[in-house]
Amino acid sequence: MPVNYGSLPFLEQLAFFRAKLNLPTQKWDDLRGGAHDRAFVVAGAMQADLLMDLRAAVDKAIANGTTLADFKKNFDQIVADRGWAGWTGQGTKAGEAWRARVIYETNLFTSYAAGRYQQMQDVKKTRPYWRYRHSPASLDPRPEHLAWDGKVLSADDPWWSSHYPPCGFGCKCYVETLSPRDLAKSG
Numbered sequence: 001m002p003v004n005y006g007s008l009p010f011l012e013q014l015a016f017f018r019a020k021l022n023l024p025t026q027k028w029d030d031l032r033g034g035a036h037d038r039a040f041v042v043a044g045a046m047q048a049d050l051l052m053d054l055r056a057a058v059d060k061a062i063a064n065g066t067t068l069a070d071f072k073k074n075f076d077q078i079v080a081d082r083g084w085a086g087w088t089g090q091g092t093k094a095g096e097a098w099r100a101r102v103i104y105e106t107n108l109f110t111s112y113a114a115g116r117y118q119q120m121q122d123v124k125k126t127r128p129y130w131r132y133r134h135s136p137a138s139l140d141p142r143p144e145h146l147a148w149d150g151k152v153l154s155a156d157d158p159w160w161s162s163h164y165p166p167c168g169f170g171c172k173c174y175v176e177t178l179s180p181r182d183l184a185k186s187g
Contacts, residue, residue, distance in 0.1 A: 013115030
């Protein structure tokens with residue numbers, strides 16, 4: 001049987017996501033930088049029960065491989081049940097789909113990257129080099145991300161502290177680990 005997204009649990013990803021604290025916020029930029037690593041936020045979601053339900057839907061997506069279409073249905077139901085109104089995107093089909101996608105993708109990509117980072121730390125002795133990769137899934141690539149594609153540095157290089165993906169909103173870049181043998185093969 002082929003392995004598809006969600007068919008195997010990704011424990012490091014789940015652990016990262018589940019360690020977050022729910023935090024009501026008015027706007028997307030109420031938190032900055034690393035604060036997002038420790039808090040689950042949805043801009044404009046100020047009610048504890050609404051935030052808890054949205055978090056449960058994201059957790060389900062991470063744990064079970066829920067598709068975006070299924071998440072959108074859950075999102076629509078949560079919004080209706082909790083009477084959430086006045087949020088960005090509300091009132092148009094495209095706007096509502098955009099908002100559900102942002103919540104879904106942002107949380108899946110960031111928790112995946114954090115889980116992957118932990119895995120990469122665990123194999124650093126045998127795979128001590130990291131290669132930055134620009135994802136072809138990016139519809140609007142940033143020039144600097146394209147320029148970094150293929151860059152190989154030691155896993156301990158300080159560059160990674162400011163360049164480990166995601167590097168900005170919507171970034172889909174990723175990092176590969178390399179052994180000394182891999183590095184020699186690639187020249």
